[in-house]
Amino acid sequence: MSDIETxxxxxxxxxxxxxxxxxxxxxxxxxxxxPAVDSVSLTIPAGEIVVLVGPSGCGKxxxxxxxxxxxxxxxxxxTIDGRDAASMNxxxxxxxxxxxxxxxxxxxxxxVAKNIATxxxxxxxxxxxxxTRVDEMLELVGLDPASYRxxxxxxxxxxxxxxxxxxxxxxxxxxxxxxxxxxxAVDPITRGLLQDELLRLQADLGKTIVFVxxxxxxxxxxxxxxxxxxxxxRILQYDTPATILADPADETVAGFVGAxxxxxxxxxxxxxxxxxxxxxxxxxxxxxxxxxxxxxxKDWPWALVLDGHRRPLRWVSAQQLAHADALRGTGTPIxxxxxxxxxxxxxxxxxxxxxxxxxxxTGTRGEYVGLITIDTLVRHLSAMRAEHGSDSAAPAExx
Ligand code: ATP
Numbered sequence: 001m002s003d004i005e006t007x008x009x010x011x012x013x014x015x016x017x018x019x020x021x022x023x024x025x026x027x028x029x030x031x032x033x034x035p036a037v038d039s040v041s042l043t044i045p046a047g048e049i050v051v052l053v054g055p056s057g058c059g060k061x062x063x064x065x066x067x068x069x070x071x072x073x074x075x076x077x078x079t080i081d082g083r084d085a086a087s088m089n090x091x092x093x094x095x096x097x098x099x100x101x102x103x104x105x106x107x108x109x110x111x112v113a114k115n116i117a118t119x120x121x122x123x124x125x126x127x128x129x130x131x132t133r134v135d136e137m138l139e140l141v142g143l144d145p146a147s148y149r150x151x152x153x154x155x156x157x158x159x160x161x162x163x164x165x166x167x168x169x170x171x172x173x174x175x176x177x178x179x180x181x182x183x184x185a186v187d188p189i190t191r192g193l194l195q196d197e198l199l200r201l202q203a204d205l206g207k208t209i210v211f212v213x214x215x216x217x218x219x220x221x222x223x224x225x226x227x228x229x230x231x232x233x234r235i236l237q238y239d240t241p242a243t244i245l246a247d248p249a250d251e252t253v254a255g256f257v258g259a260x261x262x263x264x265x266x267x268x269x270x271x272x273x274x275x276x277x278x279x280x281x282x283x284x285x286x287x288x289x290x291x292x293x294x295x296x297x298k299d300w301p302w303a304l305v306l307d308g309h310r311r312p313l314r315w316v317s318a319q320q321l322a323h324a325d326a327l328r329g330t331g332t333p334i335x336x337x338x339x340x341x342x343x344x345x346x347x348x349x350x351x352x353x354x355x356x357x358x359x360x361x362t363g364t365r366g367e368y369v370g371l372i373t374i375d376t377l378v379r380h381l382s383a384m385r386a387e388h389g390s391d392s393a394a395p396a397e398x399x
Contacts, residue, residue: 015047017208098169272340276370
């Protein structure tokens, strides 16, 4: 059994991932004169998310698939946790590397549980341990085991299939996870939620994750570092998202970053990192009178009605309360809810989509934690512009 296969658990620093080093790696497909990947050297630090981003056909997938030897390099060396990948048994190597792809790649004739159990089964775990692990993994990705274990992939939405794909990739606790456009096939809102969940998981798991996308905003949101690739996977810049946004290495990278670099900087900050607003709240069964009093004389006469677990149910205005006998059934829908892991870019999109100036933020159990407003975003952008000396942001266009 290889080292990377058996290595589980996290270190004191919370890192369970291992370093991956690509040294002058080249792939030449048979019958093609030019290499698809030409002499790429890249060090992917243990426990980080490194995003490979670049235009279609530049060699991202080829580069990634050489790490788990689904594609064999023509020349060069790849080491994983200091061991030469070429010297390992490819099947064993792959069992130590989770792999998640677009449209989840689930086995259609197998239930969700069987899909997730694949690699633990292959590496010889006992049935009971596998059963427990399947439930743990489903809970980890936010799916209720009792409802989803026995379903088939066709009975799931695209977003749910992607969640199961991630659960399957993580099931045997591999130190390395390769993700090839895993959220490419879902709608933008689900995509944002799946990204948030991946970040939440990674905060606990500390895996080494190599993530391929052609969406630069996704790269900025997810990456500890981004490798911007040009033709034949030539590395145009390899740096933190903040540095690439503030200081693109050349014209090509600048073009990729786009003219709205300042707005993209909103992707660098999480909702949980800024000061959140507050408003009066009440539980559904509380007296109307108390909330009416709490709103008296307020400039912004809105409050939130919460359920017994303090999860937001509805907005209520002073006007609506003036004629209400009870909070149950009174008020207007909340609209999109943001999590502490959402980025300020997600917040901006939510506010613009719902044409409101305020969105509700909830914590890990869905409980109300505060409000984010358009003013917070404008202030944040202005501060970043001042810091980076940029004049291309567009807060003036915001409502
Ligand atoms: P995309 O974003 O469109 O998925 P990519 O950046 O992941 O693209 P690759 O799929 O790695 O790019 O392909 C890189 C180049 O190698 C492309 O020109 C592609 O046509 C070529 N290529 C990929 N797989 C093969 C193959 N099996 N045989 C021959 N050429 C291939």
